[in-house]
Amino acid sequence: MWKTIGTDIIITILKNSIAAGNMAHAYLIAGPPHIGKATFALDIARYLNCTGSDPPCDTCQSCRRINNGKHVDINVLSLESPLALPESGKSRKEISIRDIEELQKRASLSAYEGKFRIFIIDGVEDLSEEAANRLLKTLEEPPSYVIFLMLTADEKRVLTTILSRCQKIEMKPVPADVLERYLIETHGAEAAKARLTARLARGCPGWAITLLDNARHMQQRTDILNKFQYLLSASYESRFAYIEHLGTDREKNTDMLDTWLIWWRDVLLTGCECSDAITNIDFFADIERAAGALQIGEIKQCIDRIQEAKLQIQQNANVRLVLEVLMLDIPRKTVQLEGVPATAG
Numbered sequence: 238m239w240k241t242i243g244t245d246i247i248i249t250i251l252k253n254s255i256a257a258g259n260m261a262h263a264y265l266i267a268g269p270p271h272i273g274k275a276t277f278a279l280d281i282a283r284y285l286n287c288t289g290s291d292p293p294c295d296t297c298q299s300c301r302r303i304n305n306g307k308h309v310d311i312n313v314l315s316l317e318s319p320l321a322l323p324e325s326g327k328s329r330k331e332i333s334i335r336d337i338e339e340l341q342k343r344a345s346l347s348a349y350e351g352k353f354r355i356f357i358i359d360g361v362e363d364l365s366e367e368a369a370n371r372l373l374k375t376l377e378e379p380p381s382y383v384i385f386l387m388l389t390a391d392e393k394r395v396l397t398t399i400l401s402r403c404q405k406i407e408m409k410p411v412p413a414d415v416l417e418r419y420l421i422e423t424h425g426a427e428a429a430k431a432r433l434t435a436r437l438a439r440g441c442p443g444w445a446i447t448l449l450d451n452a453r454h455m456q457q458r459t460d461i462l463n464k465f466q467y468l469l470s471a472s473y474e475s476r477f478a479y480i481e482h483l484g485t486d487r488e489k490n491t492d493m494l495d496t497w498l499i500w501w502r503d504v505l506l507t508g509c510e511c512s513d514a515i516t517n518i519d520f521f522a523d524i525e526r527a528a529g530a531l532q533i534g535e536i537k538q539c540i541d542r543i544q545e546a547k548l549q550i551q552q553n554a555n556v557r558l559v560l561e562v563l564m565l566d567i568p569r570k571t572v573q574l575e576g577v578p579a580t581a582g
């Protein structure tokens with residue numbers, strides 16, 4: 238069975254093209270982080286090399302060896318997983334030409350165990366320019382038994398010469414109800430937790446699974462939202478004191494602003510009577526109260542200001558100054574918001 242979820246249409250198209258003899262030799266699997274690109278690539282690898290009657294069967298030797306990462310014809314290359322022996326003492330920021338030379342060496346040998354020798358390049362945008370140019374040669378005339386599955390979360394960084402030689406498969410976010418059902422049926426999640434997690438993961442199964450087991454992250458999110466809701470009616474003095482305590486870590490503060498943005502988006506959706514689509518369902522009572530107390534224009538303005546602040550922080554502006562100005566811009570409203578209990582999540 239296919240382990241990827243929410244990709245039924247892509248799978249059907251892919252199976253039909255393979256059955257019709259139109260299989261490409263290089264596929265670009267594009268989509269945001271944690272959407273399931275690596276899982277899908279391994280699904281394709283199992284499908285192509287499966288010896289069972291209903292591929293991918295998961296029980297034949299080939300499927301089992303791929304599941305265990307032991308199949309000699311399946312090669313995974315990424316920043317963390319080099320093909321060539323890594324140069325000692327150097328931290329990798331790029332996939333090097335040495336990896337591509339090793340890849341070419343392996344590609345010149347016919348498949349050993351299965352029907353196809355498959356190269357999964359996880360993060361094709363991480364290839365150095367030299368490595369990417371070297372790879373082009375093999376992409377132009379690959380041996381018939383070689384398949385390239387190139388994964389990217391940032392298609393804009395992939396060389397156009399590589400893109401033009403690949404057939405693109407775009408992975409879209411999985412609908413919340415499909416993801417919710419998957420978390421219950423496959424991961425034994427309790428219904429309410431599955432419902433919230435599926436929404437917080439915003440269509441990315443890998444992220445949903447991580448969240449499910451990460452009570453600390455869930456608690457941090459609850460704390461951020463509880464504090465933020467308190468700040469909405471707090472004095473400027475309290476707001477500035479809070480900013481001071483946050484520190485100046487760019488990534489941490491950007492993540493916090495993302496959490497605020499999703500809350501504001503929920504307020505906007507609720508203000509527009511689309512509350513079925515909100516993410517923070519455990520904060521719905523407060524979101525509804527905030528939506529009732531604020532004008533749509535005010536809500537949109539807050540969203541714009543938080544987005545601007547996020548961009549400024551990413552562009553190296555002074556973190557504390559940006560957050561202080563933001564605190565002046567967010568309207569002070571006397572809304573009675575209660576948050577969720579500290580034990581939630």
Ligand SMILES: [Zn+2]
Binds near residue numbers: 288296298299300
């Ligand atoms: Zn099989």
